[in-house]
Amino acid sequence: MICGGILLGMLVGSLPGLTATMAIAILIPLSFSIPPLLGIPFLVGIYKGGLYGGAIPAILVSTPGTGGAAATVFDGYPMAQKGKAKKAIQMSLVASTVGDTLSDIVLFMFMAPLAMVALYFGSPEYFSLFVFSLVLIAGVTGQSILKGLFSAFVGLIVSTIGIDSVTGSSRFIFGNLNMASGITFMTMLIGLFAISEILIQAEKGLTLKKNADVNTKYGKQDRLTWNEFWRVKKVIIQSTGIGTFIGIIPGLGAPIAAFLAYSFAKRTSKTPEAFGHGTLEGVAAPEAANSAVNGANFLPLFAFGIPGDIITAVMLGAFVVHGMRPGPDLFQNHAATMYAIIWGMVFANAFLLVMGWALSGIYAKIVTIPKNLLFPGILAIAAVGSYSVNNNMFDVKLMIVFGVMGYLMKKFEIPLAPLIITALLGRSIENSLVQSYIILDGNLLNLFLRPISALFIVLALIFLALAFMPKKNKNKSQQ
């Protein structure tokens, strides 16, 4: 199942316009019929394969397949122009695998202790943590914190639709029984990612220039040697550290890690002038960092039940679908399954290395599949995926509504991550708010009397204040 996921992930990642998040959203229904021990690693395989696959078009046609691979273009594409595409792709594969494996080890070591800490959290602490995480995610996932907050509150209002779990009364269902159980999360995801992308690609005209060099010269180039790998080991290790650190912080994600690692590698390099002209370090740094985000990203999800970014939010949905609610209880109720899943994540890296090494030539050709053939197929898979959740045509219609909403949000550069996270966690946020309200005698200011709650709220306020501060100096320096 992991191999299948990696194959699919690499396929999706290597096609610009398709993302691993979209693939997971569409393919979660495929994992319904298999146990979580197989279903979750299948989705993890898509995630890992997708993240690596994004480097292939970045190197070959200067079009990153995923946001995390954007920094790989700087040196990957010049290497391809010099006739070293194969070496660059193999470097990205090795760096990705090493970064991801080390990050998974960090996850393995720290998730249980962190989950034990989370067990001591009461409702006020959880509510404060939710507020802090949401402010952070809203602030860093888009260009403006206002857009992030707008997105977060849209998600929160979406989460209220349906029967209220506390009182059993209905909210915003407009007499439609299909909405009584709330908005189907998978339907929302598929609409926001797949349908919106179809509309965006249709608006662009669905064109992708074919790169003749990709097909004709790829197989005849030099491979990556052991000496070359050993020469960049320091860059890979330091970039892995950056990626792991960034991954733990909610909201930052792979693109930021990749750019930070790239600029750090350039600054600490003995030959910074070589960066941007096709150097192996310039490929290794962003790829190790964006993959190292993988494992670390799961830390807040597994320990606190709070996803750090959009893809872990989608994975949270997958866990819920399989009857496993991430958070401290996960290790009490599903410890064996969880450790098996994490070992699966580590083994997935080994599979990725072998399969990526063997199949990168084939995936190099997939880069040139015409989009006019691809996107109609995605519509069909998206529709059947939405329908299969409840065997209900209403969900297909809802998918289209969310597709239009996603299209407008992408067009106006409103980040999707805050919406998805609040839509998924809205009920938990509401429950923790209600419980905190009761525990704190109806005065939320009493949150400041509890040290952990106070810390999170103060951090959130500081972050909000910083986000709204005028950026005149920054603008001047950029000019």
Place this chain on the structure above:
Amino acid sequence: MMSEKKINLSIGIVSIILSCAIYFLVPFEVNNDPIPGTGDLVRITPAAIPLICAVAFVVIGGLFILQPYVFSKSDDQDDDVTFSQDGLVRGCVTLLIVISYPALLEALGFLLGTTVILFALNLYFGTRKIWQLVLGAVILPICITYIFGSLMYVPLPKGYLFG
């Protein structure tokens, strides 16, 4: 092309409209009785989160509208959103095809409805080679029907014309 100021103004207006909509819908669509067991201590109702959202949308909308005046930003930093006429037409036609898909599924069933829609979309997106049309509009729906219908036992819609 829309400048960042116009974008912010648009989002601000949408945000305030959303707020008004929630505020006026709450009395009809949300139970406002206190949550059982909390009435004597504190008053919190199922309408709390929707009303918090309504207030937040007003504040966010107001900040969006006032943003250019309060948080001044140099013009050369503006991020424009481009809506080309051709692109909008392509987007709208695609959306119309997508919207007609559920109706076709209900009428013709999954296999036939999907074949018709994929054929239309492929043609609209510029696919002209016969083998590509067969692959994209005939073989793909058959494969999906087999995977979801036969392997995963999802009862795909049969369509009221044939079911």
